[in-house]
Amino acid sequence: MKNKTNDASAVTVTVADYAGFCFGVRRATDTLEKLLGERREGERVVTLGELIHNGIYNARMAARGVETVDADELPDLIASACTECPVTLLIRAHGIPLQVRRVIEQGSAQNPQFHFVDCTCPFVARIHRIVQENCLPDCQLWVFGTRLHPEVEGILSCFEGEKHVFDSANGICQAIEQKQVSDVCKKRPIVVAQTTFFLSEWLKCQEIIKKLYTNALIFDTICNVTDLRQTEAKTMARTCDLMIVVGGKQSSNTQKLALTCRSEGTRTVLVEDARELVRQISQPYKNVGIVAGASTPNDVIEEVYKTMSEMENFETLLKDSFKTLNTGDVVTGVVEHVSDTELQLDLGAGVTGYIKAEQITDDPSAKLTALYKKGDEIEAFVIRVSDIEGVAELSKKRVDSDKNWQNIVAAAETHEVLEGKVVEAVKGGVLVLSNANRIFIPGSQTGVPKDGDLTALVGTETKFRVLEIKPGKKAIGSIRSVLRDERIAKEAEFWATIEEGKVYTGVVKSMTSFGAFVDLGGVDGMVHATELSWKHIKSPAEVVAIGDVITVFVKSFDAEKKRISLGYKTEATNPWNIFTSQYAIGDTATVKIVNLMPFGAFAEIVDGVDGLIHISQIAQTRIAKPADVLEIGQTVDARIVDIDNEKQKVSLSIRVLLDEAQAEAEAMPEEVAEEEAVEAPVEE
Secondary structure, three states: OOOOOOOHHHOEEEEOOOOOOOHHHHHHHHHHHHHHHHOOOOOEEEEEOOOOOOHHHHHHHHHOOOEEEOHHHHHHHHHHOOOOOOEEEEEOOOOOOHHHHHHHHHHHHHOOOEEEEEOOOHHHHHHHHHHHHOOOOOEEEEEEOOOOOHHHHHHHOOOOOOEEEEOOHHHHHHHHHOOOOOOOOOOEEEEEEOOOOOHHHHHHHHHHHHHHOOOOEEOOOOOHHHHHHHHHHHHHHOOOOEEEEEOOOOOHHHHHHHHHHHOOOOOEEEEOOHHHHHHHOOOOOOEEEEEEOOOOOHHHHHHHHHHHHOHHHHHHHHHHHHHOOOOOOEEEEEEEEEOOOEEEEEOOOOOEEEEEHHHOOOOOOOOHHHHOOOOOEEEEEEEEEEOOOOEEEEEHHHHHHHHHHHHHHHHHHHOOOEEEEEEEEEOOEEEEEEOOEEEEEEHHHOOOOOOOOHHHHOOOEEEEEEEEEEOOOEEEEEOHHHHHHHHHHHHHHHHHHOOOOOEEEEEEEEEEOOEEEEEOOOOEEEEEHHHHOOOOOOOHHHOOOOOOEEEEEEEEEEOOOOEEEEEOOOHHHOHHHHHHHHOOOOOEEEEEEEEEEOOEEEEEEEOOEEEEEEHHHOOOOOOOOHHHOOOOOOEEEEEEEEEEOOOOEEEEEOHHHHHHHHHHHHOOOHHHHHHHHHHOOOOO
């Protein structure tokens, strides 16, 4: 049943080459068929958990007397096996945990009437062997897959040391960043993937691991048929206007096939059998592709193919489905009448549907007459049916919510970034409203520091990822992972454009005794204390404060070690340059005494530049010490007598000014001097 095409009724239906049972599933189902054919009188045939993930197949087997037990029922099952009622147990294709296998093996050894047959898929069994062979003290196990999937649980049980499960490349990045895994220098990563893991995501994971860790031991464990099945589905989805995925709703590989088809933008429905088609397809399609999960029986695929090929019969089924409306059905109707309070729809076969305004939108100001017109097609959920009146009460909001929920579920698998609005702060986190669905974001995933105010997020628009889907249409998301990715992208762009001498405007983030750290926009650089000021400072706090916005430039950087050395002081702010631009030898300056020494006094000329007034240049007469004439903080006039640019030293003299004043006074005519003496104020 490969590449089957039917051109009747202008419809082309193609069945994928790799549709239906894979090798491992076929091996398990053939084994069960053989056991049922050879079953002795009174013998019980039992499977540990579901032999394969397909509800239809398992229901058929149950009808033939095949029982299903859980691991905690094994002791009683083993004890019940006797000569009159022997027990044969089949281990499921997904494999089982090692501890459960030991219970089975021990029970078989102790009770000869209890037998077991291992139907574990050979590809899964190979992963078990790989993990067991590498279960060493200096190793850690990394499994890429779905944490609660039976196959992954079985793989984890084969490793006794440190082990981790990641569902995506994003998951491994987050774990590494948050240091949730041991240092690979101490514990070598042993890396495997669930057999049905997305190949494209697996390649991303490998690329990240190989780039960061050269000692990781990576095993390609994805089943080649899974890869071929997903590749074929993607190719078909590009040319078909409808893709039908047939298989169990709980099957991992079936769900991934549906996501693969939807990723191409093609209308995709997932059904377990042909009966579901009329509930999910409301119009004929010209090009239909059929793919099926690895646990889907061939006759189920055949029935879906037959139903879609006989388009005329299919259209009849569609009409019949409207004649027998039931509460909970999803139907498509044509708008017959529009008012601002409700819509009236023709559902076919004389059945009329009504949708009240509150079942269409939550916006009380919305005008239905402006949104809809006669002839529009609307998909709606059946709330209530009156067969006597021939009417049905419908809800469009319910269908929209269900569709949006499927988008949420799909986003959890593909790790798509969604947008929403934070509407409420609740215990332990916040709620984000996205397409009519509320997503819970734990406090640790909001990006708000521990014990921070989560109410500050309420009312803001945000981006998030869905981390986990829980029963009852509940979803857990993460804002932090998106912020982290944006930060990583921003960092990558930063490091790609950084160069020595480049100027940045940053914010002082923190300070130490030796310098200040500046946030340049997601990447930090450090300004050493010696680069903050041209003069000696005891602490960076003398120049900058946390929160200050400052302009810095790159002195040097090490992209590999993620280190940046920044400069803050410039030649334009160099005190010596300021001094030499304002003063020259022979100029007189007003200076401030800043220090007194036995050999002279130091005076500040401009901020950052001091000059020395030698003790011999302080007064006209010999003094014992500078403090006899000067005091710290005193302002005096002094002559600049020498400038040493190489050593950046300045010599000052007060005595020169005093000598000049004395010489000027002595050279003054006697009568002028007497007049000045008369006019001079008398001290009391």
